[in-house]
Amino acid sequence: MISAPDKGRFITFEGIDGAGKSSQIAAVVELLRARGIAVEQSREPGGTPLGERLRDLLLHEAMHLETEAMLMFAARREHLSAKILPALAAGTWVVCDRFSDATYAYQVGGRGLAADKFKALEAWVHPGFQPDLTLIFDLPPEIAASRVASTGVDPDRFEREQRGFFIRVREAYLDRAAQAPERICVIDADRRPELIRAELAALIEERWFS
Ligand code: TYD
Numbered sequence: 316m317i318s319a320p321d322k323g324r325f326i327t328f329e330g331i332d333g334a335g336k337s338s339q340i341a342a343v344v345e346l347l348r349a350r351g352i353a354v355e356q357s358r359e360p361g362g363t364p365l366g367e368r369l370r371d372l373l374l375h376e377a378m379h380l381e382t383e384a385m386l387m388f389a390a391r392r393e394h395l396s397a398k399i400l401p402a403l404a405a406g407t408w409v410v411c412d413r414f415s416d417a418t419y420a421y422q423v424g425g426r427g428l429a430a431d432k433f434k435a436l437e438a439w440v441h442p443g444f445q446p447d448l449t450l451i452f453d454l455p456p457e458i459a460a461s462r463v464a465s466t467g468v469d470p471d472r473f474e475r476e477q478r479g480f481f482i483r484v485r486e487a488y489l490d491r492a493a494q495a496p497e498r499i500c501v502i503d504a505d506r507r508p509e510l511i512r513a514e515l516a517a518l519i520e521e522r523w524f525s
Pocket of ligand 1: 332358359387414418419421471
């Protein structure tokens, strides 16, 4: 008898700008592929042609904070139906740079969007659906800011925000983690990349392969 293929897992990476997610995402994707798992890597806002166009607007165009929140969720709606859900249904794992926890941290925490409005959008766009595992890269905003500055790349609309904004974003991430400790792991990102990589590998091993 052939059993139905297992559903893929959905892993998301979060943290304030400059937390060092990118190289760790690549390492996790590589680690999973080395196990023979099909993996799709994606990002938010973005992940689809429409989502990438919305990303361009979101990162560079000034707008009302509620417009910002709704566009984040509009891009997410498209991303879910065009990419994330079909991949998971086919048994492909999806590793995504940011998801709804980022909207909670940046739009509710950072910008002051009413939490009820966030909850309403979340319940509309993905009722009952959350990542299987979320890794929040946590570090002091001043260290993150110096990392962003050292890239030499022109900062986007979010990266140009003041320290107080990132303090609030960080707090909102930690608050979200406390609300869902089974799903969300807070990673100390103020460490050498090799140490972080080893912690992520151990965490994934323990969760799914031991
Ligand atoms: P990111 O891809 O991490 O930026 P970069 O390419 O510079 O590494 O994220 C883009 C920005 O979008 C980031 O500053 C956080 C912000 N963002 C929100 O404010 N809300 C959201 O829901 C998402 C997904 C991202």
